[in-house]
Amino acid sequence: MLDTATNSSAALSAAQMEMIEAGGRLCQLIGVPRSVGQIYGLLFMSPYPLSLDDIAERLGISKGSGSTGTRQLLTWNAIRRVWMPGERRDHFVVEPDLGNLIRSTYRDLLKPRLHSSSERIERIADALRNEGADGKLSESELEVCAKRLEMLQRLQKKLQSLIPIAERFL
Amino acid sequence: MLDTATNSSAALSAAQMEMIEAGGRLCQLIGVPRSVGQIYGLLFMSPYPLSLDDIAERLGISKGSGSTGTRQLLTWNAIRRVWMPGERRDHFVVEPDLGNLIRSTYRDLLKPRLHSSSERIERIADALRNEGADGKLSESELEVCAKRLEMLQRLQKKLQSLIPIAERFL
């Protein structure tokens, strides 16, 4: 293929472009680099595996970005490396089951966070009681804050009991 | 109170500082300005309403930031304006029931997004079929992408059915 020598076969399909857009926007929304979502979107709509160079070229990003982004996605098990016969470079395919992705996200990010937030609430409650004992706050002032903390604690517990249910459901 | 003339009664309690920290971190995590979470945290641990000046002073942020942040929180019903007798400036208190906050967040942000994402998936599926009809993709290539889109659609529907349940539960 001589005609692909210079910068070649970009040519994204409409479906790919939409998916790249969607992935980018979603990631952007939740505070993940846009390029990460774009890579996922591109691979999601690619019937065959793509190399790092393919990705960088078609998205118009640097190889560095592509490398970082794919690594991120790999750690989340959102994509997989595949070896292609007769090819030296690694290729990537999506793990299209987003349910798994969500479940592992919960396990790795949400769950530990929920736990440490529970500890934090305890710490704040302690601090509050101390200020009360030191007379820095009147009885009624302390009461107000204590009530609020209890609400927070209730919500926290509900979340902790809800999320495992959701996890199984998805 | 003459001694508060210059820049005065900052003096945050330990409980307040922890809560400010927690709110700031949480917001930062989900892509909301840190200052917004800090304002919420401060008010959460304040037994009495605070004015915009109080907030700016105690958090060490500008009045502009405070104004923007409180407005944001007001639109989410996370805080309320209260009028205090003999005071000209508005004061703010938290709406400590975070359950409500979550519910309205779902209604105002998640729900419309889920809907438009559903439309988007349809659009992509259409685009894909068109590329198929134009012969730009082989039958089997098209198949792969179509399968993935179906998975996405299934997940999307599950989410749509799950979230209302969670909404009532919290």
Next chain:
DNA sequence: AAGAACGTTCAATTCGAACTGAATGAATTA
């Protein structure tokens, strides 16, 4: 072993969101 082909790293740069603060506008008081 030399050279080429890849992937990764990291210092420098770019880019955009958040913040500031002066200016503006609205409301209140004298």
Next chain:
DNA sequence: TAATTCATTCAGTTCGAATTGAACGTTCTT
């Protein structure tokens, strides 16, 4: 009505995250 007290807006700035691209190390080819 003029002066004062607040809240809001917005143009400019700051700051941090994301991206770049050159340099490096590794693995394959000849």
